[in-house]
Amino acid sequence: MIVAILGAGPAGMSCANACLSFGLTPIVIEQSGEVGGIQRGNFHPNLWLLGEPFETGREMSERMAKHFAALPLSCLLRTRVTGVRGCAGSFELELETPTGKQTLAADAIVLATGTHPRDTPALAAMAKHSERVIVGPLSETIRDDIRQARVLILGGGDNALDHALFLAERGNQVRVCTRRGFSARQPFQAACQANPSIELRADCTPDMLDLDDGRIVAAWGAIKVRYDWLLAMFGYLPNTEVLANFAPELRPATSASGHIVADVWQRTSVPGIYAAGDVTETPQPSVPTALAQGLVAARAAESLAL
Secondary structure, rough: OEEEOOOOOOOHHHHHHHHHHOOEEEEEEEOOOOOOOHHHHHHEEEEOOOOOOOOOOHHHHHHHHHHHOOOEEEEEOOOOEEEEEEOOOEEEEEEOOEEEEEEEEEEEEEEEOOOOOOOOOOHHHHHHHHEEEEEEOHHHHHHHHOOOEEEEOOOOOOHHHHHHHHOOOOOOOEEEOOOOOOOOOOOHHHHHHHOOOOOEEEOOOOOOOEOOOOOOEEEEOOEEEOEEEEEEEEEEEOOOHHHHEHHHOOOOOOOOOOEEOOOOEEEEEOOOOOOOOOEEEEOOOOHHHHHHHHHHHHHHHHHHHO
Protein backbone atom coordinates (compact mmCIF):
# COMPACT_ATOMS: atom_id res chain seq x y z
CA MET A 1 0.00 0.00 0.00
CA ILE A 2 1.47 3.34 -1.08
CA VAL A 3 1.05 6.40 1.15
CA ALA A 4 1.91 9.77 -0.39
CA ILE A 5 3.07 12.13 2.35
CA LEU A 6 3.09 15.81 1.46
CA GLY A 7 5.70 17.56 3.58
CA ALA A 8 8.93 16.45 5.25
CA GLY A 9 8.75 18.27 8.56
CA PRO A 10 8.41 16.46 11.91
CA ALA A 11 4.87 15.25 11.13
CA GLY A 12 5.75 13.99 7.66
CA MET A 13 8.98 12.30 8.75
CA SER A 14 7.23 10.69 11.72
CA CYS A 15 4.43 9.44 9.48
CA ALA A 16 6.90 7.95 6.99
CA ASN A 17 8.83 6.19 9.74
CA ALA A 18 5.61 4.76 11.19
CA CYS A 19 4.38 3.65 7.76
CA LEU A 20 7.44 1.43 7.44
CA SER A 21 6.68 -0.14 10.83
CA PHE A 22 3.14 -0.88 9.67
CA GLY A 23 4.27 -2.49 6.43
CA LEU A 24 3.22 0.41 4.22
CA THR A 25 5.23 2.09 1.45
CA PRO A 26 5.63 5.81 2.14
CA ILE A 27 6.65 8.26 -0.57
CA VAL A 28 7.48 11.68 0.83
CA ILE A 29 7.05 14.77 -1.34
CA GLU A 30 8.81 17.96 -0.22
CA GLN A 31 8.75 21.30 -2.05
CA SER A 32 12.03 22.56 -0.64
CA GLY A 33 15.48 21.12 -1.09
CA GLU A 34 15.81 19.61 2.37
CA VAL A 35 13.76 17.92 5.07
CA GLY A 36 13.03 19.27 8.54
CA GLY A 37 10.34 21.84 7.95
CA ILE A 38 10.16 25.21 9.64
CA GLN A 39 12.26 23.99 12.56
CA ARG A 40 15.35 24.24 10.34
CA GLY A 41 15.44 27.95 11.11
CA ASN A 42 14.63 27.75 14.82
CA PHE A 43 17.62 28.79 16.91
CA HIS A 44 15.65 28.63 20.17
CA PRO A 45 15.73 25.59 22.48
CA ASN A 46 12.71 23.39 21.82
CA LEU A 47 11.34 23.19 25.35
CA TRP A 48 8.28 21.18 24.34
CA LEU A 49 10.26 18.02 23.57
CA LEU A 50 11.00 16.03 26.72
CA GLY A 51 14.51 14.66 27.02
CA GLU A 52 16.40 17.30 25.03
CA PRO A 53 15.90 20.54 27.01
CA PHE A 54 18.85 22.43 25.48
CA GLU A 55 18.53 21.24 21.89
CA THR A 56 17.57 24.01 19.48
CA GLY A 57 14.91 23.51 16.86
CA ARG A 58 17.61 23.39 14.20
CA GLU A 59 19.64 20.77 16.07
CA MET A 60 16.52 18.70 16.64
CA SER A 61 15.62 19.00 12.96
CA GLU A 62 19.11 17.86 11.94
CA ARG A 63 18.91 14.88 14.29
CA MET A 64 15.54 13.82 12.88
CA ALA A 65 16.75 14.37 9.31
CA LYS A 66 19.73 12.10 9.92
CA HIS A 67 17.42 9.32 11.13
CA PHE A 68 15.04 9.96 8.24
CA ALA A 69 17.85 9.76 5.67
CA ALA A 70 18.68 6.25 6.86
CA LEU A 71 15.13 4.96 6.30
CA PRO A 72 14.46 2.74 3.27
CA LEU A 73 12.00 5.04 1.51
CA SER A 74 11.65 7.49 -1.36
CA CYS A 75 11.78 11.21 -0.66
CA LEU A 76 11.18 13.52 -3.61
CA LEU A 77 12.78 16.90 -2.89
CA ARG A 78 12.10 20.11 -4.84
CA THR A 79 8.87 18.51 -5.99
CA ARG A 80 5.47 20.16 -6.28
CA VAL A 81 2.08 18.48 -6.37
CA THR A 82 0.32 20.07 -9.32
CA GLY A 83 -2.77 17.88 -9.41
CA VAL A 84 -4.64 15.22 -7.44
CA ARG A 85 -7.61 13.24 -8.69
CA GLY A 86 -9.43 10.09 -7.69
CA CYS A 87 -8.76 6.91 -9.61
CA ALA A 88 -10.68 3.68 -8.89
CA GLY A 89 -10.73 4.09 -5.13
CA SER A 90 -7.20 5.47 -4.90
CA PHE A 91 -5.44 8.67 -5.93
CA GLU A 92 -3.34 9.86 -8.82
CA LEU A 93 -0.92 12.68 -8.09
CA GLU A 94 0.65 14.83 -10.78
CA LEU A 95 4.14 15.94 -9.77
CA GLU A 96 6.53 18.56 -11.03
CA THR A 97 10.05 17.36 -10.22
CA PRO A 98 13.52 18.75 -11.01
CA THR A 99 13.70 16.27 -13.90
CA GLY A 100 10.24 16.87 -15.29
CA LYS A 101 6.63 15.86 -14.77
CA GLN A 102 5.59 12.47 -13.47
CA THR A 103 2.53 10.71 -12.08
CA LEU A 104 2.28 8.88 -8.77
CA ALA A 105 -0.47 6.44 -7.79
CA ALA A 106 -1.20 6.28 -4.07
CA ASP A 107 -3.71 4.48 -1.88
CA ALA A 108 -3.71 7.22 0.77
CA ILE A 109 -2.50 10.80 1.15
CA VAL A 110 -1.20 12.45 4.31
CA LEU A 111 -1.09 16.24 4.35
CA ALA A 112 1.80 17.37 6.56
CA THR A 113 2.57 20.68 4.92
CA GLY A 114 3.02 22.74 8.09
CA THR A 115 2.69 26.50 8.42
CA HIS A 116 4.41 29.76 7.51
CA PRO A 117 4.65 33.11 9.33
CA ARG A 118 1.67 35.38 8.83
CA ASP A 119 2.38 38.70 7.16
CA THR A 120 0.61 41.50 5.33
CA PRO A 121 1.24 42.61 1.74
CA ALA A 122 2.81 45.84 2.98
CA LEU A 123 5.16 44.10 5.41
CA ALA A 124 6.09 41.46 2.86
CA ALA A 125 7.03 44.23 0.42
CA MET A 126 9.09 46.03 3.06
CA ALA A 127 10.90 42.81 3.98
CA LYS A 128 11.90 42.34 0.34
CA HIS A 129 13.52 45.77 0.30
CA SER A 130 15.19 45.73 3.71
CA GLU A 131 16.88 43.05 5.78
CA ARG A 132 15.91 45.13 8.81
CA VAL A 133 12.26 44.12 8.40
CA ILE A 134 11.80 40.55 9.58
CA VAL A 135 8.54 38.61 9.34
CA GLY A 136 8.28 35.69 11.75
CA PRO A 137 10.52 34.49 14.56
CA LEU A 138 12.86 32.13 12.73
CA SER A 139 15.74 34.36 11.68
CA GLU A 140 19.42 34.08 12.51
CA THR A 141 19.62 37.85 12.12
CA ILE A 142 17.58 38.20 15.31
CA ARG A 143 20.05 36.01 17.11
CA ASP A 144 23.28 37.39 15.70
CA ASP A 145 22.92 40.95 14.45
CA ILE A 146 20.48 42.98 16.54
CA ARG A 147 22.48 44.74 19.27
CA GLN A 148 22.23 48.14 20.97
CA ALA A 149 19.32 49.08 18.72
CA ARG A 150 15.80 50.44 18.77
CA VAL A 151 13.41 47.65 17.84
CA LEU A 152 9.69 47.74 17.07
CA ILE A 153 7.84 44.44 17.40
CA LEU A 154 4.31 44.10 16.05
CA GLY A 155 2.24 41.37 17.69
CA GLY A 156 1.16 40.38 21.16
CA GLY A 157 1.55 36.61 21.37
CA ASP A 158 4.19 34.39 22.95
CA ASN A 159 6.65 34.83 20.08
CA ALA A 160 6.45 38.61 20.21
CA LEU A 161 7.09 38.87 23.94
CA ASP A 162 9.64 36.07 24.01
CA HIS A 163 11.65 37.93 21.37
CA ALA A 164 11.25 41.20 23.24
CA LEU A 165 12.90 39.59 26.26
CA PHE A 166 15.57 37.98 24.09
CA LEU A 167 16.46 41.30 22.48
CA ALA A 168 16.32 43.30 25.71
CA GLU A 169 18.91 40.94 27.19
CA ARG A 170 21.21 41.95 24.32
CA GLY A 171 21.14 45.67 24.99
CA ASN A 172 18.23 46.67 22.77
CA GLN A 173 15.37 49.05 23.50
CA VAL A 174 12.16 47.31 22.46
CA ARG A 175 8.63 48.58 21.91
CA VAL A 176 5.93 45.93 21.42
CA CYS A 177 2.70 47.11 19.81
CA THR A 178 -0.53 45.19 19.35
CA ARG A 179 -3.68 45.87 17.41
CA ARG A 180 -5.73 44.92 20.46
CA GLY A 181 -4.55 43.35 23.73
CA PHE A 182 -1.78 40.88 24.54
CA SER A 183 -2.49 37.17 24.15
CA ALA A 184 0.89 35.95 25.39
CA ARG A 185 1.10 33.76 28.45
CA GLN A 186 1.09 35.68 31.72
CA PRO A 187 4.72 34.88 32.65
CA PHE A 188 5.89 36.51 29.41
CA GLN A 189 3.75 39.57 30.06
CA ALA A 190 4.96 39.91 33.64
CA ALA A 191 8.61 39.56 32.63
CA CYS A 192 8.25 42.20 29.92
CA GLN A 193 6.43 44.60 32.22
CA ALA A 194 9.26 44.28 34.74
CA ASN A 195 11.98 44.94 32.16
CA PRO A 196 12.89 48.65 31.80
CA SER A 197 14.13 48.06 28.24
CA ILE A 198 10.71 46.89 27.05
CA GLU A 199 7.62 48.99 26.43
CA LEU A 200 4.31 47.18 25.95
CA ARG A 201 1.62 49.13 24.09
CA ALA A 202 -1.83 47.70 23.44
CA ASP A 203 -4.17 49.16 20.82
CA CYS A 204 -1.36 51.01 19.10
CA THR A 205 -1.10 49.80 15.53
CA PRO A 206 1.04 52.28 13.56
CA ASP A 207 -0.87 54.46 11.12
CA MET A 208 2.10 54.31 8.78
CA LEU A 209 5.25 52.25 8.28
CA ASP A 210 7.94 53.25 5.83
CA LEU A 211 11.63 52.83 5.04
CA ASP A 212 13.93 55.83 5.18
CA ASP A 213 17.68 55.72 4.67
CA GLY A 214 17.88 52.09 5.76
CA ARG A 215 15.75 52.53 8.85
CA ILE A 216 12.06 52.05 9.69
CA VAL A 217 9.78 54.99 10.34
CA ALA A 218 6.55 54.33 12.24
CA ALA A 219 3.86 56.96 12.69
CA TRP A 220 1.08 57.26 15.22
CA GLY A 221 -0.85 60.31 14.12
CA ALA A 222 1.58 63.22 13.92
CA ILE A 223 4.20 61.39 15.97
CA LYS A 224 6.92 59.68 13.95
CA VAL A 225 9.55 57.39 15.47
CA ARG A 226 12.60 55.87 13.79
CA TYR A 227 13.58 52.28 14.54
CA ASP A 228 16.61 50.27 13.56
CA TRP A 229 14.65 47.04 13.19
CA LEU A 230 11.05 45.96 12.67
CA LEU A 231 9.87 42.47 13.63
CA ALA A 232 6.39 41.25 12.69
CA MET A 233 5.18 38.43 14.93
CA PHE A 234 1.63 37.74 13.80
CA GLY A 235 1.60 33.99 14.32
CA TYR A 236 1.33 31.42 11.55
CA LEU A 237 -0.91 30.42 8.68
CA PRO A 238 -1.41 26.82 7.49
CA ASN A 239 0.19 25.79 4.21
CA THR A 240 -2.94 24.70 2.39
CA GLU A 241 -2.26 26.23 -1.02
CA VAL A 242 -1.74 22.75 -2.47
CA LEU A 243 -5.43 21.98 -1.94
CA ALA A 244 -6.24 24.24 -4.89
CA ASN A 245 -4.61 21.56 -7.07
CA PHE A 246 -6.87 18.80 -5.73
CA ALA A 247 -10.02 17.87 -7.58
CA PRO A 248 -12.86 19.79 -5.87
CA GLU A 249 -14.41 16.65 -4.40
CA LEU A 250 -11.04 15.72 -2.85
CA ARG A 251 -10.45 18.97 -0.97
CA PRO A 252 -10.68 18.37 2.80
CA ALA A 253 -12.79 20.65 4.96
CA THR A 254 -10.96 23.50 6.65
CA SER A 255 -11.76 25.50 9.77
CA ALA A 256 -12.49 29.21 10.04
CA SER A 257 -8.75 29.76 10.55
CA GLY A 258 -7.94 27.85 7.37
CA HIS A 259 -6.50 24.78 9.09
CA ILE A 260 -7.42 21.31 7.87
CA VAL A 261 -10.05 19.67 10.05
CA ALA A 262 -9.04 16.19 11.23
CA ASP A 263 -10.49 13.80 13.81
CA VAL A 264 -8.55 11.94 16.51
CA TRP A 265 -7.36 9.47 13.87
CA GLN A 266 -6.15 12.38 11.71
CA ARG A 267 -8.85 11.55 9.14
CA THR A 268 -10.09 14.48 7.09
CA SER A 269 -13.52 14.87 5.52
CA VAL A 270 -12.27 12.95 2.46
CA PRO A 271 -11.85 9.17 2.86
CA GLY A 272 -8.24 8.15 2.35
CA ILE A 273 -6.84 11.62 3.00
CA TYR A 274 -5.28 12.38 6.38
CA ALA A 275 -3.62 15.43 7.90
CA ALA A 276 -0.99 15.78 10.61
CA GLY A 277 1.04 18.50 12.28
CA ASP A 278 0.59 22.25 12.35
CA VAL A 279 -1.50 22.31 9.17
CA THR A 280 -4.32 20.88 11.29
CA GLU A 281 -6.31 22.77 13.89
CA THR A 282 -4.73 21.49 17.08
CA PRO A 283 -4.95 22.88 20.64
CA GLN A 284 -1.16 22.89 21.01
CA PRO A 285 0.91 23.19 17.84
CA SER A 286 4.35 21.79 18.65
CA VAL A 287 6.91 19.25 17.50
CA PRO A 288 5.72 16.55 19.95
CA THR A 289 2.15 17.04 18.73
CA ALA A 290 3.27 16.77 15.10
CA LEU A 291 5.29 13.62 15.78
CA ALA A 292 2.33 11.97 17.49
CA GLN A 293 -0.13 12.98 14.79
CA GLY A 294 2.18 11.66 12.08
CA LEU A 295 2.24 8.30 13.83
CA VAL A 296 -1.54 8.26 14.23
CA ALA A 297 -2.07 9.14 10.56
CA ALA A 298 0.10 6.18 9.54
CA ARG A 299 -1.85 3.89 11.83
CA ALA A 300 -5.13 5.14 10.38
CA ALA A 301 -3.87 4.65 6.83
CA GLU A 302 -2.89 1.08 7.70
CA SER A 303 -6.54 0.33 8.42
CA LEU A 304 -7.28 0.86 4.72
CA ALA A 305 -5.08 -2.11 3.90
CA LEU A 306 -6.72 -4.45 6.41
